[in-house]
Each structure stands twice: as structure tokens, then as C-alpha cells.
Amino acid sequence: MSVSSGWLENTRGRCVRSRRAFLVTCAGGAVWIVRGATLARAASAAAQLPHTVAGIAIPATGMARAAAGLAAGASPDFLFNHCVRTFLFGALMTQSHGVHYDAEIAFVAAALHDLGLIEQYSSKDEPFEIDGADAAKRFLSERGFAATKIEVVWDAIAMHTSALSERKGPEVALVGMGAGIDVFGGRLHLLAADAVSAVLRHFPRLRFKEGFERLLLDYCERKPLAQAGTWTDELCRSHVHGVAFPSIEQGLKASPFAE
Secondary structure, eight states: OOOOOEEEEETTSOEEEESSOOOEEOGGGOEEEEESSOTTTTOOGGGGSOSEETTEEOOOSHHHHHHHHHHHHHSOHHHHHHHHHHHHHHHHHHHHTTOOOOHHHHHHHHHHTTGGGSGGGOOSSSOHHHHHHHHHHHHHHHTTOOHHHHHHHHHHHHTTTSGGGGGSOHHHHHHHHHHHHHHHOTTGGGSOHHHHHHHHHHSOOSSHHHHHHHHHHHHHHHOGGGGTTSTTHHHHHHHOOSOOOOOHHHHHHHOOOOO
16 A cells, blocks of 8 residues: 655655655645655555445545545555545445445545644644645645535535534535544444454554554644644643633633623
């Protein structure tokens, strides 16, 4: 799956180390250029995705490949694999309920759903779900994806940590279910054991628990107050000290209305 390591340098002159090396157009128009690798070795991970896993077809449209390429270029390997597992587990669950979904939209949303955890796509004060949704919207808009499809992708990413996702359309629900299964194991027992094994064989976890926790804690350190009232609220409050986190009670008391 992965290609050789290499130095990536963007056109603004900043270099970063990446475990994947290939061309990716980033937010704001910065183009990441492969250093120390041939074009053949730098082929996008998107082109190497299997056609099917556990009976689930992985979309091979140009937009699906572009989204996979962006996710693979921006993310550490453990996070990229999580994004693809999110699609596969969500698709398996959705399929088991006999629900039809747009596979391209669902895959694009799943591939990009954790972009907001990457500092490059992080705003100053928005939760990572919103950052990821906004980054995906910019990326897809620049490439001419239909506005109606972009809105579904935005909802799927922005709501993937919320129980509300399952009250929305099938693509939004798919991403929420898939992410929940892969992070916490909820409903995993509802999926066929051989299907789960196939998913993990193609996209191994690569010590996901450890890596994902580090990623979340780094996110909390960078902007703890953005997490107030969100999925990561408790985690940030427990690990970030010296920050005056707001509370619902304080918010009520601070309301300017005379009672």
C-alpha cells in the first residue's frame, strides 16, 4: 500500500517528513513536491487501493481517487487506514440494513473525515469536525464536485462524532457508524467475522489506538477551548491544565437577560 519515504517540500519553502511521498495539492494552493523519489515510486496510494474488500466495492472515480490521495498525503499511515476502514465498516453496516447509498459520496467523506485533526487544515478556534468539513468542501469545490454532493460530504464530516449523523441521509450515517465501529468497536459484533478480518488484512490498524490518542491530545493542546461541548471535551479537560474551560452553568449565569 504505502510508497517509499521521502522529503516533501511545498512551494512556500517549508519541508516536512512524510511516510508517504507523492504529489498532493493542498489547501490554499500549496503543491507538495516529492523529493528523493521517482514518479513511479511516488504513485498515489489512491491508485493502489483494492477494487473490493469484503464484498464492498471501493469507488475508483476521479474524485474518489483525488480524495484518497489528499487523505494519504496529509495523514500518518494509521490515520489513513482508519479513514478507509471507516468507509468499509460503514458500508458493511449500511448494506446489512439493505439501505442504498451513493458510494462515491460516502467514500470521499470517509476518506476526508479526519482532515481537521491535521494541523495544516486546522483553524484557530473551530472544532476539528468543522475544520475537516470546511477543508473537504474547499477541496471538492475547486475540482468541480456537484454542490449538492459537497453538502452531503460536509454534513457527514461535520457530524461524524454526533449521534445526529444516523438521523441524516445514508452517506452521513455510514461515515458516523463506520468511524464509531473503528474507534470504539461498537456494533463490531454485528458484522461477519470474515468480513472484519478482510478489512483488517487490507488496512491494518498500525497501532491506531496509540497514534490516534496522541493526535487527539496534540489537538487539545493546540486549541483546547475549541473542544468545549464536543466529543473531545472530556479528553481535553482531563489532559490540558491551566485553561479555564467554560461550563453550561457559567454560560447560563453570564446570559445578559434580566429575569
